[in-house]
Amino acid sequence: MNISNSTAADIAEIFRLYDCATAFQKTKYILHWPKFEISLIENEITENRQWKITINGKTACVWATTFNDPQIWEERNDDPAVYIHRIATNPEFKGQNMVAIIVDWAKKYAKANHKRYVRLDTVGQNESLINHYTKMGFKFLGLYDLKNTDELPSHYHGNPVSLFELSVI
Incomplete structure (x- = not known):
């Protein structure tokens, strides 16, 4: 197993995994990812x-990170954190707990970059994801209505988000 940055050569595979994740979301939930x-x-x-x-x-x-997420985290964005977005698992590797691997990596990544928290969000009140992320050690901070979603992907528009935080200190 290897964790590394994606490259331009990975773009087609990233979008294939997003399509797989979206297809799965459509079978389980009302809200799902748009085309990015x-x-x-x-x-x-x-x-x-x-x-x-x-x-x-x-x-x-695959997943994405940022150190700055003001539209979702609003005033909490000032805290030193790494934010995780769009985790998409290859269906061939379902059940192999990729999220646990990412969380372990993210804690080390956050510490190496002098961040206090690992944070993530999901749109809506998705009980199965809330349970999954809390089992991974995240604190569920609640459901929030975002003030400004203009620059966010369309699934955020008009929908509350569930926020999660994991302290690495």
Whole structure:
């Protein structure tokens, strides 16, 4: 197993995994991911914020990070944190607890970058994700209505978000 930054050569696979995740979301939930702009992913790759887990040469999971997430975290954005977005697991690796691997990595990544928290969000009150993330050690901070979603992907528009935080200190 290897964790590394995604590259431009990974873009097609990233979008395939997003499509797989969205198809799964549509079978379980009312809210699901929209089609993301390729420029978003290209920018994350350029800034070394798009990540992947590879196992035996296959991409098992992808996600993105940022150190700044003001539209979602609003006044809490001032806290030193790493924010995780769009975890998408390859269906061939479902059940192998990719989130636990990402959380372990993220705690080390946050400490190495002098951050106090690992944070993530999910749109809506998704009880299965709330339970999953709290089992991974995250504190569920509650459901919040965002004040300004203009620059966020469309699934955030008009929908509350569940916020999660994990202290690494």
